[in-house]
Amino acid sequence: MGTATAHASSSRLRWLTTPRGAALLTSAVALAVAMLVAVAIGREPLHLGFQTSGDTRLADRVRTILGADGTNRSTAGFHGLAVITVSSSQDRWAGLGNSGLGLAPTNTTMFEIGSITKLFTGLMLADAVNRGEVGLQDTLDTYLPQLSGSPAGGVTLEELATHRSGLPAYADAAASQGYEGSGDADVEAITQDDVITQAAGLVITDRGTYAYSNLGFALLGYALAKAAGAPSWTGLVTERVLKPAGMTHTVFVPSIADVPDAAAVGSLANGMAAPYSVGPSYYPAGTATFSTLNDLASFARWVLSGREIGSWAMTPRYDISATDSIGLGWVVTTTSGGVSVWHNGSVPGFSSVLRIDMARKRAVAVLGNSDASVDPLGAKLIEPRAPVASASTPVPGIAALACVVAVWCVLMASRLRRRIVGVAVAAAAQAGLVLAVAFLPWQNLPAWGWALASASVFAAPLLGVDRGFPSPRRLVLPVVTGLLAAGAFYGLTVWLAG
Numbered sequence: 001m002g003t004a005t006a007h008a009s010s011s012r013l014r015w016l017t018t019p020r021g022a023a024l025l026t027s028a029v030a031l032a033v034a035m036l037v038a039v040a041i042g043r044e045p046l047h048l049g050f051q052t053s054g055d056t057r058l059a060d061r062v063r064t065i066l067g068a069d070g071t072n073r074s075t076a077g078f079h080g081l082a083v084i085t086v087s088s089s090q091d092r093w094a095g096l097g098n099s100g101l102g103l104a105p106t107n108t109t110m111f112e113i114g115s116i117t118k119l120f121t122g123l124m125l126a127d128a129v130n131r132g133e134v135g136l137q138d139t140l141d142t143y144l145p146q147l148s149g150s151p152a153g154g155v156t157l158e159e160l161a162t163h164r165s166g167l168p169a170y171a172d173a174a175a176s177q178g179y180e181g182s183g184d185a186d187v188e189a190i191t192q193d194d195v196i197t198q199a200a201g202l203v204i205t206d207r208g209t210y211a212y213s214n215l216g217f218a219l220l221g222y223a224l225a226k227a228a229g230a231p232s233w234t235g236l237v238t239e240r241v242l243k244p245a246g247m248t249h250t251v252f253v254p255s256i257a258d259v260p261d262a263a264a265v266g267s268l269a270n271g272m273a274a275p276y277s278v279g280p281s282y283y284p285a286g287t288a289t290f291s292t293l294n295d296l297a298s299f300a301r302w303v304l305s306g307r308e309i310g311s312w313a314m315t316p317r318y319d320i321s322a323t324d325s326i327g328l329g330w331v332v333t334t335t336s337g338g339v340s341v342w343h344n345g346s347v348p349g350f351s352s353v354l355r356i357d358m359a360r361k362r363a364v365a366v367l368g369n370s371d372a373s374v375d376p377l378g379a380k381l382i383e384p385r386a387p388v389a390s391a392s393t394p395v396p397g398i399a400a401l402a403c404v405v406a407v408w409c410v411l412m413a414s415r416l417r418r419r420i421v422g423v424a425v426a427a428a429a430q431a432g433l434v435l436a437v438a439f440l441p442w443q444n445l446p447a448w449g450w451a452l453a454s455a456s457v458f459a460a461p462l463l464g465v466d467r468g469f470p471s472p473r474r475l476v477l478p479v480v481t482g483l484l485a486a487g488a489f490y491g492l493t494v495w496l497a498g
Contacts, residue, residue: 160223351375
């Protein structure tokens, strides 16, 4: 019996040395490695956690709107939220989920508020007109002579404030393809003078047509400071907006070293921590503004009280959609439920919105520390009849389809039945999976989905190959096919999870 058992065990071990046995063993190892890599770099989907601070009734209302009550809505993509409602009778605030520091945010947690800052700049423009410092039809080069003779120098202050200047999102050509802080501009490394120099070299197209421009608002802010004789835009906005509005905890951050210690930590769409968007070059546009719920509530109360400067900045000047108009930086939305003035903000890892209902004397501010938009939530809180976006494609379906595409593409190349070919194809296809982890909206695709796809890419060719080593020329087809597989996987996941 002992000899027979030893013989059977030896046979099983010899089977592992056959092409099929070796392929199965290698595939099992590939699966184990993929799971370990998924644990190390894969990101679990972002969902709003159940930590809560502040007014529990308001928190419950937010969760109900987002769908945590079991409806077909979803909290996927959110990490933490801070919400405040302002009315004539009281302010109510609530923090939900994770601020990035392990606890729910509070009314004093600092968030990047992004382009809500443009509301300050818009009021300052209207106020400067009231003071006789500038005129809406003044051209930019009147206050920034460095732009004299350039297309940018010929645009008017009104065109800048209504996003009709024709200027791109950012001054440098690469970053102008970005939007709301998501371009390639290193706003921390460049200065105000750098931005003006870059703007002087731009060719403007579609002047007079609405096209959102952070560059336009940055230049507008610089011009207002020059017209007022102020040493900087930050000094002017502090004196004319922040102090009168009682905003004592709003700051403009010039560098990473100056980020407040207790600031919320942003999360990118792939689940990784977001670098803060800081730097002095685009201050008036809002790429480096940190604020709190309390400060935004103070600003809203200042506006609702009628004591704010430049109130006519909120008067609609041009239509930008069927329901929205633009004032001087202020968006004005008219629906069957009424009229609200507002602006949102978005920088990598943060989303925000402030909505003010002037007729009903109420306001809502929502701050989030992820890329998921808080606009629908803000609209629903100010107007209960506003729609909320429907849920996204189910996570398991995305993961399964990703695996199917990866396996199918790699099997196309594994028919040459050569182990080295399979390894080459698998390595090429893995490039797509790594790109997916690094750059895709991974909050919709869990780490186990990446692990299965990764293991499938390795296992598929290894299970279908035999012995032998082809010439280098025969590697061209499988490597090209593997790269196509990587691209197909990447594109499909972008489409499904985006």
